[in-house]
Amino acid sequence: MAEMSMIQALNDALDVMLTRDPDVLIFGEDVGYFGGVFRVTDNLQARHGVTRCFDTPISEGGIVATAIGMGAYGLRPVVEIQFADYILPAFDQLVSEAARLRYRSNGDFWAPITVRSPYGGGIFGGQTHSQSPEALFAHVTGLKTVIPSNPYDAKGLLIASIECDDPVIFLEPKRIYNGPFDGHHDQQLKSWAGHPAAEVPEGYYSVPLGKAATLREGREVTVLAYGTMVHVAQAAIAETGIDAELIDLRSIVPLDIEAITESVRKTGRCLIVHEASRFAGFGAELSALVQERCFYHLKSPIERLGGWDTPYPHAFEWDYFPGPARVAKALRRCMEEPA
């Protein structure tokens, strides 16, 4: 065991996989010599050599296309898109190629690639360094979308993603790279030090894709969250004193539908929170699934909280971000008795 930040845990996962599997290689913008703008690939080139971890042209479409070709050959490329906001030039490659290759070729070719990308807000990155595009990928049949919320999961899920024979979009909530940010932006920042999930085993282990984690058991309401919002929800639950069950989805595709339905059938209430703007966000799918599967157990309307339906606004970061006060308000709405 070693105490690690999420960045260190991700770096460790990559290091472990580079060591274990000669078919794993890493590339992306600034990931080689420099070690990545967030340092996730720090030292990997020095340790494993330039052909295992190297820099690329500023060409997200080219990066993903190259990865798919390598994957078709038999390698397991792990590529970094520097910010999830920049993934859109690669969208055609992900949607039309990576996601469809196995299906359309009847298993002749497939794309065992992992596309890592820091996403989400809370760093004053404005609209080009803050977005949460997970719903775009969740909608694409053939892609898996994974979002860790702590160092332990980050390492285990990244290893599982690299080993996965399907293309995985691995979204890293960059606001919690260095500490479990709970949305209280005006309070002193916490590091991962001392957090139970910062205790990371050395060497190889994996966390299976499609298994949610119940972080807090509760009887009154189920909260579905992922990424940074897990920590925001945790704070809001503590502050309201509501006996909520908090589920960290960990991957949205595949989705742990059993954990969700089991919990909501037990609590009879459901709050869904994500950073992404609300309309047609992934919360819409979650809300529909809960309604379809738990309707007769529901005691109050499903609550769905997200960013406002605006582009990510620089100066209004904390007005946009669904912080603990808004989560708490939504929790209380869940608990309201019908008039």
Added chain:
Amino acid sequence: MGDDGKLQLYIPAPTTRPGDRPDFSHIHIPPAGLVARPEPLTDHDAMRELPFQLVRVLDDSGAAVGPWAPEIAPETLLAGLRAMLLTRVFDERLFRAQRQGKTSFYMKSTGEEAIAVAQALVAGAGDMSFPTYRYLGWLMARNYPLDALVNQIFSNAKDPLQGRQLPILYSAREYGFYSLSGNLGSRYGHAVGWAMASAYRGDDKIAIGHVGDGTTAEGDFHEALTFASVYRAPVILCVTNNQWAISSFSGLAGADSTTFASKAIGYGLPGLLVDGNDFLAVWAATQWAAERARRNGGATLIEFFTYRASGHSTSDDPSKYRPVDEAEHWPLGDPIERLRQHLNLTGHWDDARHEALLAELDQTVREAVKQGEAIGTLGHGKPHLGEMFEGVFKEPDWRILEQRRELGI
């Protein structure tokens, strides 16, 4: 161009339209055999004229002339002729099958057969082509089963792709034929990645990527060339310039301003401009680029200059946008006739054998179509419905399983 102080928006247009006399006078066709053949590892800087000089081997008499004339065993040339003819016969028959309602869609390679066939025969068994939809000749040259092609086109129970893909968008890994898609250019970068993977592993395989003239305008084209150049990937990147992208003439992709081969210069790569209707020139250029790639000399861009003698697909009528007899006036002739002429001239072929071969191939294709019809044509004798849900992921998740159950399978 005016100079009256007002800007003018320029919209390019082809020289001729329906009703006009076909006119290719703007295309300069040099005599065969004139272009010098540098040693394949020559620095790209020393070959900057090459992308503007049309490499031709077969002269008007059918003789192979000049420094690019390759050494090819006669039986290989005959195999090439056979594969080109088979492609054409198959195309004619299956195009008609679409008209008869046996399939939804078809696209012919007519006039472009030399490119795929010569490349299939000159490339190594482990090399991978990343084809366009006019690359059937590769499969024909590598003896892919005709029955499997027909079954794919008919989307029947024996379709190798199990009814999941549009007709003719084949995939045949064992034959060095990468999965086709209807999105243009999106596999060009895969060819580069595949080639880089071969280099990463220290293997000796190379990749051959393909796009058409129209697709050179896509970002994928430029991204792939950038990666190919930056990482010196062992890949041959080809542009089949067949003059037409559905109804858009090649000028809309920039052909009025420069050659597609010359795009290589900006990437620091060698560019070859090759008569795509000349089997021997296609062979020689591919062999040159393959040698360069295999010796760690990196990528080459090759423009195959040809003409799309058929419509784009079963869904368009070319007489609506170009002179109906334009193909007959194409100055570089027909690839099959030109190789046939060469083989006749060298005494390895004659008209009687040609006619006999045609009849044999026609019969072979008829039989393949017949077996396909017996299994099923579009909408009949389909693959098992469960196939619709297979291969989305390696293992299905609960959505797939629930939806299968909903359909009762």
